[in-house]
Amino acid sequence: MKNIAIGVDVGGSHISCMGFDLENQQLLPDTFSENCIDNHAMPNAIIQAWGTVIKHSIAKIGVNNVAGIGFAMPGPFDYLNGISCFNGQNGKYEHTYGMNVRERLTEFLNLSQPVKIRFINDATAFALGEAKFGKAKTYKSILSITLGTGFGSAFIKNGVPVVHGNEVPQGGCLWHLPFENSVADDYFSTRGLINRFEQKTGYKCEGVKDIVALCGTNTDAKQLLEDFGEKMASFLHPWIRKSNVEVIVLGGNISRAYPLFGKSLKSYFNSVDLRVDIVVSDLKEKSAFMGSAILIDNKTYDTILPVLQKM
Structure with a gap:
């Protein structure tokens, strides 16, 4: 069969x-x-x-x-x-x-x-997997974010991807939207973190895990990831409101650093009185x-x- x-x-x-x-x-x-x-x-x-x-x-x-x-x-x-x-x-x-x-x-x-x-x-495949089998399966309105070499996203409502309409950006994608002096993909990604750490310290890391490893002793590394969480929350919150998102599911390699940026992410949402659950995928790829x-x-x-x- x-x-x-x-x-x-x-x-x-x-x-x-x-x-x-x-x-x-x-x-x-x-x-x-x-x-x-x-x-x-x-x-x-x-x-x-x-x-x-x-x-x-x-x-x-x-x-x-x-x-x-x-x-x-x-x-x-x-x-x-x-x-x-x-x-x-x-x-x-x-x-x-x-x-x-x-x-x-x-x-x-x-x-x-x-x-x-x-x-x-x-990114949509990841979101569908999480919506059907992962930590988001009990929610109706989901925003999935994959953090790695790029900034992937997908909006899911009642098990179906949402790619058009006033509640989501065109295609349901966030990566290409303007943020600071460029686009979101350049900020909320591996290269974004590596580049900003080099600008701050003069030291070029090979990957985000190098920055994470320094957080215990290096103030710049710790502040960089706290900034990452706060800025991501400020970027996401208008779309979370528009789509009435109930839960954000985080995946990708950078999501492993959630303990270092999660507090500032939640703190920003609290400051704008936004109630949304945040979970990190156990299923990953x-x-x-x-x-x-x-x-x-x-x-x-x-x-x-x-x-x-x-x-």
Whole structure:
């Protein structure tokens, strides 16, 4: 019986995937597969890299059990038709521009019976996973924030992504909105923290974990993360009010530093009399696996299809 969907999480430097039992609504950890990616490679090399990782999971699952493959894919991307829109502006996968990923992967996988391949934005996949299986599953109105190399976001209402209307920014995305002298993505991201710490101290860290490690003894590091929380709250609060958000779910690598920026985040919300719950994901990338895998369930896909047409 074809009841296993494969959830695929495509990152800027890696790809990973895992099987998901659609009937029992459970991930299958033994089917996990991953590999590093050169995101500046030519299209054939990228399809081979993506396809090889997926083939490894298929081998563990058994091809006759695979119902389909769901992709959590960064943008810009034509999620409905499976076509790459990476034009080089975000510095990755620029050579795939215009490529029909669905067709190319179907050809590469060369399965005896072609399977459904469906796509959704990676931040939205994470949000769907959290809304259905994670700490946000008891809430109706959710704002998911992924903090890492970029500033990902998704608004979920009653289990469905919201990407248009007066309550959310266009596309449900926050990363491109103006903040201070640039856009939010430049501030609430790994590079934003690293750059501001270097400006303050003259020391360039390799990653946020280096800054976190210094917080016990370095006042600049501690203040930087407190500022991160306060400024993020000030940026988010108008949209939280507009969308009547009940809970914020935080994911991504920077969310691990929540103990260092959470207090200032909550303090700002309290100062503007905003009541919203804040949780940090326990599922992490597993949410993206689940949120993309459930696309293969036709009933779920039908509810999300109108949203994909507007992404």
